[in-house]
Amino acid sequence: MRSGLTISVLDQLEAEAIHILREVASEFERPVMMYSIGKDSSVMLHLCQKAFWPGRIPFPLLHVDTRYKFPEMVAFRDARAAELGFELRVYHSRDGDDDSVNPWDLGTVRCCASLKTSGLLDALQEGGYDAVIGGARREEERSRAKERIFSFRDANGQWEPRRQRPEFWNLYNSRVNSGESMRVFPLSNWTELDVWRYIERESIPVVPLYFAAKRMVVERNGQLIPAGEGTPLLPGETPVPRLCRYRTLGCYPCTGAIASSATTLADIITELEQTRLSERTTRLIDHDQDGSMERKKREGYF
């Protein structure tokens, strides 16, 4: 450190994200931020508070609720909104009222397409948003590794990986025609560890599901599947209490827990520093087929 002129990796990532959030707020007419309640959303919310302090967050937060979210997530979401006073918009997919749209009957691919992807596209169209801020990180998945920070979507909300706009320096091209939109990813350059280290450094509240506790699960294909939320059990399966935690959070039927005794942020960071598996191995949706994420993304999924 030379008289405070060096800034740490986390400080650099924070500054980059704040810069991006401010660009979006300044250059778009109807921006919105996706709020999925997970750790990345918690970090983004915190970054927004910093970026626009002492003012209010100048855009609404949008949650696409599939009705398959963990109850703890919904409670956390509502508590945060009440405490911080940001504008929260909750969108329920039209298909969500139809009980036949569920991952057990449809399979995860079609369920996601219906509840998440088309739900999202409907929500965005209804809101007429020209910029949609998301918490995706390039590190998460191979097709995400190629996405721009400002990622252009045509009037149908689709991504064309072959025709991405080149992106130079930190000069972002925010210009879109009516109907077109931009997906913006302020956490593009963050890793899972960065997210947790930042949460620890900044004391950011997260959903308690991230911390280890005894939970009723069944073991299926090497994954710990939460029981007791309506997930149908296969013949021979009996829920057992296991000390576990969630590494990522999504819909409960499609999110596996990991055996873990990490009950504090420091524990989680230590665990991640030693893990041999990447983050999305606990998300069942990504294993469906080779290149599944890229296909979903072309269609509009985040």
Add this chain to the structure above:
Amino acid sequence: MTDLLRIMTAGSVDDGKSTLIGRMLYDAGALHDDHIASLYKGARGGERPDFALLTDGLRAEREQGITIDVAYRYFATPRRRFIIADAPGHEQYTRNMATAASNADLAVLLIDARQGVLTQSRRHAFICALLGVPRLLVAVNKMDLVGFREERFREIEDEYRTFAVRLGLKNLCFIPVCAVDGDNLVHKSERMPWYGGPCLLPYLEDVYVAGDRNLVDFRLPVQRVVRPDASFRGYSGTLASGVVRVGDEVIALPSGFRSSIRSIHLGSTALPQAVAGQAVTVCLDDELDIARGDLLVHPGNVPREFKELDLMTVWTGDEHLVAGTVLLIKLGCQWIKARCESIRYRIDPDTLRQERVESLGMNDIARIRLVLYRPVFADPYSRNRQLGALLLVSASGNDTVGAATIVERTDYDAELKTDRAVPERREVVWHHGQVTLADRTELLRQKPLTIWFTGLSGAGKSTLAFALERRLIDMGMACYVLDGDNVRHGLNRDLGFSPKDRAENIRRIAEVSRLMNDAGLILITAFISPFQEDREMARGIIGNERFLEVYLETSLEVCEGRDPKGMYKKARSGELPSFTGISSPYEQPERPDLKLDTASLSIDDCVIMLQKSVRERCMGWET
């Protein structure tokens, strides 16, 4: 906390770039088990992991077996954090390479040892030079296929180094590797004992890059004005360069208004200082009219103002660029319209030869000139990688059609234009030194000018001259005032107020102005200079293109009412025999460059108008 290194990689399709990255991550223990498993799963062949699969992401690419866009990889060792921007190598993806290069601290370029230096390898070095990537690491790959021979490695190194040095690339490192087997990536190769240099990863962990940041020139492009209520007014933005501390004096551009930093905030935390790269909000002591796109800088270190930009550009658009094309540019936090004045030349990146062309197509690299619809403050890219860079965007289709960097240039045309007739004086010959006007113009970043105030005593010549001098110095311009009274204390103390002495007074002032202009300075003179003939003489000595005549048309009544030195009173009483306006005539200029009435305009208003004229005359010095 460790620091962050942003790397770009480039190589031709079969150079083994993806393999190199994959293998390095694998050997460094930076891969997760499920990633490793997927390398086996997707491998053509089966039993041996295909490391290239790690960075080849998109379906279409996997089908074709090539990388077609920049892919970002993140990894860490105990010593450092890394972001790798993995760019496709061949010509049609020049724009993707430029994307990766624009933020890189270092480039890793691959050369196939069998093929040697290809035109493409030269293109990669060229793009790195163009986008100012500070250092190059050249991995000579597939050494196994040339029998690990040192001579082959040295041959390639010599050839490539010679080319790179021509481009001005100085920090070069060459490492012989065999990526697929991991030789010299993380562990020293036993098959190349002749190589005594560092392995790839240790080099990347050790290379010093913190010194690359510009911590000298404080530049804060205002991104947002934060005004949640009447009690708070702040300016948010990311420092493009430099350092700023609470209490620092700052100037807002383009207005030129001054204030001081009252506080600096990062979120709700108050900071004593902010450095390049930090995203902060600053509050000032005064309420200034500042908007998004404005720039806060230190007085005495002000960027140059450009009406035209000379640029190196990588054209990335589908549509062609021709002279006359109207574009949008993004620089800092502002969008400005611009017209392409000319394509100076296109560069063949393989031979570095300049070619004359009428239009630019996708992936062309060229020197162009843009005329801006509104002037901007900016730095040359060589000095400031943030405020010297701009985005070119199609005005019709919104696509990003180019990346461009501001070129610093020395233009000897300027000298030719301002050269004027030497006064004919017998045996005296004008002696030309070794320093040209172009050199001085380059040094001071301004064109010389003499601002010649004329008007009655009490019209405000000296007041305005000194106020203008203050403002110009604050703007970073070198200037000096020659004031009537002051000069008569020394240089012209032998002169009185007769028409003849007044003429000689003006001649000497004009000669001094001319010398100071020749030294590159901006001169401001504050003399009544009542006679048209004398002013024309001064114009002749100084040169028409350097002479800005400013007439203070404040009326005699107002001036006499002010009478700051009690001169009018004395003149009225007959004590002063030839006092202009009372006992000696004042001839109004016929066509002054600027007329100001200090009875109706404030000093600040006058200074703003003067500043505008001076800027127009002094800043476009490149042309």
